[in-house]
Amino acid sequence: MDAHVYQEAGRRVAGWPRTLVLTHQRPDADALGAMAGMTRVLRALGLEATAFIYDEIAPRYQFLDAIGDFQTWQHGEPAAIDGRFDGILILDTCSWSQLDPVADYLRASRLPKVVLDHHATRDDLSVNGTDDYYAIDLTSSSDCGLVYEWCEAMGWPIDEPAGEAILTGIAGDTGWFRFSNTDGRTLRAAAALLEHCQVRPEILYARLYAAHSPARLRLMTRMLETLQFHADGRLAVVELTKAMFDQAGARPDDAEELVNIPMETHSVVVCVLLTDMGEGVVRLNFRSKSPELVGRTVDVSAVAGTFGGGGHHRAAGARVPGRLDEVRDRAIAAITEALE
Ligand SMILES: [Mn+2]
Numbered sequence: 001m002d003a004h005v006y007q008e009a010g011r012r013v014a015g016w017p018r019t020l021v022l023t024h025q026r027p028d029a030d031a032l033g034a035m036a037g038m039t040r041v042l043r044a045l046g047l048e049a050t051a052f053i054y055d056e057i058a059p060r061y062q063f064l065d066a067i068g069d070f071q072t073w074q075h076g077e078p079a080a081i082d083g084r085f086d087g088i089l090i091l092d093t094c095s096w097s098q099l100d101p102v103a104d105y106l107r108a109s110r111l112p113k114v115v116l117d118h119h120a121t122r123d124d125l126s127v128n129g130t131d132d133y134y135a136i137d138l139t140s141s142s143d144c145g146l147v148y149e150w151c152e153a154m155g156w157p158i159d160e161p162a163g164e165a166i167l168t169g170i171a172g173d174t175g176w177f178r179f180s181n182t183d184g185r186t187l188r189a190a191a192a193l194l195e196h197c198q199v200r201p202e203i204l205y206a207r208l209y210a211a212h213s214p215a216r217l218r219l220m221t222r223m224l225e226t227l228q229f230h231a232d233g234r235l236a237v238v239e240l241t242k243a244m245f246d247q248a249g250a251r252p253d254d255a256e257e258l259v260n261i262p263m264e265t266h267s268v269v270v271c272v273l274l275t276d277m278g279e280g281v282v283r284l285n286f287r288s289k290s291p292e293l294v295g296r297t298v299d300v301s302a303v304a305g306t307f308g309g310g311g312h313h314r315a316a317g318a319r320v321p322g323r324l325d326e327v328r329d330r331a332i333a334a335i336t337e338a339l340e
Helices: 003-014 029-044 059-068 078-082 100-108 143-154 160-173 184-197 201-209 214-225 242-248 258-264 300-306 324-339
Strands: 018-022 048-053 087-091 113-117 133-136 228-230 235-241 270-276 281-288 315-321
Touching (some): 003 087, 003 113, 003 133, 029 048, 029 143, 059 201, 078 100, 143 160, 143 184, 214 235, 214 242, 228 324, 235 258, 258 270, 258 281, 281 300, 300 315
Parallel strands (some): 087 113, 235 270
Antiparallel strands (some): 228 235, 281 315
């Protein structure tokens, strides 16, 4: 991002005594980290900053709530909400659909906005003729990476909790520096946070990933008991049912990321997780390995497409009406064909 973009965005936000901080719905580590970090940094400058979420956040992100002191969004008269703030800082999105819970307010608001984002979807958020500023950089691996660079450019101090929040987002969007978006710029930001803000990655990692419930482990055990290999070990099939959730005492979010476990097996190219919550619909979650590892691309979004779903080449999903055994047979056939 050009230095003058950071300067102009910074000049505007620093001129607001009271900033309303927003991000996308279903916020991830990057979104929550950016909100917590920016809120903390602005407050340390003697400014008021209030960050909002729209729903309850996952327990493992609660420490970000403690840093950013998130408020739950309450619908109200746009003019009344405007009266409580001087400007709006939007982080990690520039898309109306992602801002759905606050879209009605934003369309009516007369407050100026600054948008700091790294996504390709770029809507015009200035439909009300407001004087807005868009600081958007698609080459950044995370929004928190932009938050770090912005604070650097402005000379805004990042204390330890803010640094922890910002590193959470950088690590989150890069899969802890494993994904292909990890570059020198990402690592330079992370290095600076470790050096200057005393952030401890092992503590942060444990807080995020050694934070699952016992019920999740019980659910995982049951899921792995259903494991089947097909297509010479290249396809792994696992299942979850309502009964398994009940026996394990697990909640739906306990199943997050479980589809990735069979992918740790060398022979496995594609994994499908079938989830049947007894509602006559089976949810399919597909994963496939990177072509650099397996010598070919298996586009699971195309497979999901044949079931009315979609997604990315290497992570996709669908919801299919029918019985578990029928849907399982169809999924195995479709993936086996894609593997040929
Ligand atoms: Mn992001």
